[in-house]
Amino acid sequence: MTFTDLGLSNSLLKAIKEQGYDTPTPIQAKAIPIIIEGKDVLAAAQTGTGKTAGFTLPLLERLAQKQPHMHKKQIRALVLTPTRELAAQVAQSITDYGKYTPYRSMVIFGGVGVNPQLAALRKGVDIVIATPGRLLDIAGQGGVDFSKLECLILDEADRMLDMGFIHDIKKLMKLMPQKRQTLLFSATFSPEIKKLASGLLRDPVLVEVARQNKTADQITQVVHFVDKGRKRELLSQLIKAKDWKQVLVFTRTKHGANKLTQQLEEYGITAAAIHGNKSQGARTKALASFKANQIRVLVATDIAARGIDIDQLPHVVNYELPNVPEDYVHRIGRTGRAGQSGEAVSLVCVDEHKLLKDIERFTKSEIPKVEIEAFKPDPNIKAEPIQNGRGGGGGGGRGKGRGNGGGSRNKPRSNSSHANNGGSRDGARSRNRNRSEG
Numbered sequence: 001m002t003f004t005d006l007g008l009s010n011s012l013l014k015a016i017k018e019q020g021y022d023t024p025t026p027i028q029a030k031a032i033p034i035i036i037e038g039k040d041v042l043a044a045a046q047t048g049t050g051k052t053a054g055f056t057l058p059l060l061e062r063l064a065q066k067q068p069h070m071h072k073k074q075i076r077a078l079v080l081t082p083t084r085e086l087a088a089q090v091a092q093s094i095t096d097y098g099k100y101t102p103y104r105s106m107v108i109f110g111g112v113g114v115n116p117q118l119a120a121l122r123k124g125v126d127i128v129i130a131t132p133g134r135l136l137d138i139a140g141q142g143g144v145d146f147s148k149l150e151c152l153i154l155d156e157a158d159r160m161l162d163m164g165f166i167h168d169i170k171k172l173m174k175l176m177p178q179k180r181q182t183l184l185f186s187a188t189f190s191p192e193i194k195k196l197a198s199g200l201l202r203d204p205v206l207v208e209v210a211r212q213n214k215t216a217d218q219i220t221q222v223v224h225f226v227d228k229g230r231k232r233e234l235l236s237q238l239i240k241a242k243d244w245k246q247v248l249v250f251t252r253t254k255h256g257a258n259k260l261t262q263q264l265e266e267y268g269i270t271a272a273a274i275h276g277n278k279s280q281g282a283r284t285k286a287l288a289s290f291k292a293n294q295i296r297v298l299v300a301t302d303i304a305a306r307g308i309d310i311d312q313l314p315h316v317v318n319y320e321l322p323n324v325p326e327d328y329v330h331r332i333g334r335t336g337r338a339g340q341s342g343e344a345v346s347l348v349c350v351d352e353h354k355l356l357k358d359i360e361r362f363t364k365s366e367i368p369k370v371e372i373e374a375f376k377p378d379p380n381i382k383a384e385p386i387q388n389g390r391g392g393g394g395g396g397g398r399g400k401g402r403g404n405g406g407g408s409r410n411k412p413r414s415n416s417s418h419a420n421n422g423g424s425r426d427g428a429r430s431r432n433r434n435r436s437e438g
């Protein structure tokens with residue numbers, strides 16, 4: 001199977017070749033022809049499977065095949081993503097794959113000034129990639145026209161629901177033509193996702209690749225049991241002894257991410273933190289230095305890390321296990337992408353034994369445990385409840401419950417557009433509902 005067999009035209013094939021891809025991934029092989037046909041698709045695909053190209057390539061192909069006569073560029077396709085990082089990532093893919101096509105695309109998300117976004121919209125674009133909150137703000141000001149929309153794509157829909165974007169999505173939907181193609185991508189098919197899909201999709205073709213909840217096979221996983229107070233020492237030692245050059249480290253809270261970053265620096269290891277309390281500029285800069293190998297460690301919280309796509313990222317460390325088992329799958333999916341091998345190390349203290357069990361049950365596999373003699377846990381240390389950093393030092397962990405985070409969602413939304421106000425709009429919204437952008 002080659003990309004040529006999938007019905008893509010030469011301008012796309014040329015761009016694909018330049019990306020260095022020669023064989024479509026399973027999700028691409030399945031989804032691309034169906035999407036080109038114009039069908040709605042419900043796809044279960046985890047990050048790292050090549051899903052982004054799986055929808056951007058056929059989207060570009062369809063735009064080319066159905067060229068309408070419009071005096072001015074109008075929005076023909078919209079991709080909604082849960083985070084700014086993912087939006088930027090998808091936009092980059094569209095730019096890369098669409099290099100030899102005439103389509104103009106733009107990203108819309110919070111945390112940055114709204115005026116350049118409004119100006120770009122006024123000039124006219126074919127494709128918009130957006131997070132729901134900011135897009136709805138702009139729509140509320142009459143800044144977008146979806147009347148010519150042909151295709152709507154929801155990427156990482158499960159995470160959008162987790163982050164409480166459902167109401168925003170529904171409001172946006174009311175502004176779109178009924179007759180359109182809709183594609184929904186989600187890592188998992190929860191009952192909520194099925195419900196959303198049944199309201200949005202028409203006769204969808206179900207596309208599934210890897211088994212649900214399964215972690216990628218090419219990722220080597222290991223657990224080291226260690227006392228909480230000695231984790232940073234063990235981490236520094238692992239990084240130095242194994243000479244890791246590029247490590248993505250997950251903490252549960254923003255406060256924890258900041259603290260660990262500082263401690264690593266004290267051990268002489270270059271590090272930066274990325275989380276929802278950082279300005280968009282700081283997040284972009286941290287990611288860029290990490291990608292360019294200027295810093296060795298990027299410390300991230302779960303939501304901030306969604307959409308981070310780094311070619312050949314070899315190591316992921318769970319400095320703290322996530323409260324939600326699915327997040328474990330997402331975290332370690334940052335490595336071992338597109339067939340590359342990767343290593344995921346989890347540092348687990350006595351407080352986290354239950355979380356580890358939950359993860360193993362969820363992924364239906366047991367993670368190998370390797371004892372490190374010098375860091376054997378002290379049997380006298382008893383388990384304590386896990387602190388999610390709430391109330392202290394700007395933490396804001398994630399509630400264990402996946403439900404509605406309380407009565408804040410009916411608060412009237414302000415119509416003013418926030419330029420960079422330190423924290424992000426999206427972050428503030430999810431914080432309100434107990435699902436803080438960590």
Ligand code: AMP
Pocket residue numbers: 020021022023024025028046047048049050051052053309310311337338
């Ligand atoms: P995604 O799951 O969309 O985040 O993609 C994961 C990674 O796979 C990205 O770094 C892509 O550039 C890469 N990728 C996507 N399609 C292919 C392909 N057919 N062959 C090789 N790499 C690919």
